[in-house]
Amino acid sequence: MIYFDNSATTKPLQEVLESFHTVSESYYGNASSVHRLGLEASRILRKAHEQAGLLLNVNPEEIIFTSGGTEGNNLAIKGIAYAYQSRGKHIITSKIEHPSVLVACEFLATQGFEITYLPVDQTGVVKVDDIKAALREDTILVSIMHVNNELGTIQPIKEIGALLSDRRYTFFHVDDVQGFGKVKLELKDNGIDLYTLSGHKIHGLKGTGLLYVKKQVRLAPLFHGGGQQFERRSGTENLPGIVSLVKAMRVVTEYHLHHAEHIQQLNNKLRLELSHFPEVVINTIEDQAPHILNFSIPGFKPEVILHALTERNIFVSTKSACSSKKPDESAVLSAIQLPRAQSTSAIRVSFSYHNNEGEVELFARVLKKILKDLKK
Structure with a gap:
């Protein structure tokens, strides 16, 4: 074959499957429970946040574990929109984004938000000057993917981040579902406020992913409940999936470093x-x-x-x-x-x-x- x-999607690595099985079998306690099994699960969850933070060179509390790219993109876009709508209702994205970005923006348009869909040039790249021209006083979010999922074109993330660096209430979201582990991207050096990653694109499991949210950025949650994950994503954490995701991130990072x-x-x-x-x-x-x-x-x-x-x-x-x-x-x-x-x-x-x-x-x-x- x-x-x-x-x-x-990618074939899950054997070590990823083993990590999922081990945590499922041995650490099945609810991380919110106060008994020994719960405390053990909480310790492993905390360690997963720390390891993911190290791999992305960000703070552990800036990591939100999700069910994948679609949830991450929706949480980033709608979370910013609802948290900062008093500042403005204008969002900029491109015409070649993933459906989880485009359809989320289409939904927000029905809620009174205004979306600008930027064209790309004949190579599939968004022009920074087009973003600059589209920016308005009420622009609260720019969402541009790092690597296009069909063409493989790489967007000028560093230049876009620099453009937005002096705009306090215009946040920059990057969908890096296709880029992580293949095309290097430093989050802190590129002015990125929100960043999406999916597990099953990097030899992890379907239903796993994460969203990085810069510490100073407010985010309206999509899920309301017990206030897990710093009150940004309520619901009992999928601990086996989270551990398996971090394992996949570590292995793919090593692949990229050496191969x-x-x-x-x-x-x-x-x-x-x-x-x-x-x-x-x-x-x-x-x-x-x-x-x-x-x-x-x-x-x-x-x-x-x-x-x-x-x-x-x-x-x-x-x-x-x-x-x-x-x-x-x-x-x-x-x-x-x-x-x-x-x-x-x-x-x-x-x-x-x-x-x-x-x-x-x-x-x-x-x-x-x-x-x-x-x-x-």
């Missing part, structure tokens, strides 16, 4: 292989996120190619998994103004540290045969 759909060039080599190898295909147009520009390569085969339905690959035990995607069941055209590729023949025939390959060059070579050979057969 060749699995090239790691931007949709960052490996994924880039796979990307370069696939680019070279695809350059020999006259039918293929590569949509992802060079020097972007190493783990994502998006290309189109105009004249061929991507679903047909995907199913042909699946029959041969090779797994890729046509676009973001969260929008793969929607109409044919990719909204992201449409936003960068690609011809419709390209934006409706795209295939996304996304690597992990566990893929190898032999898989890339086999993928290219199989794809060549599939295209040959489809032409007949």
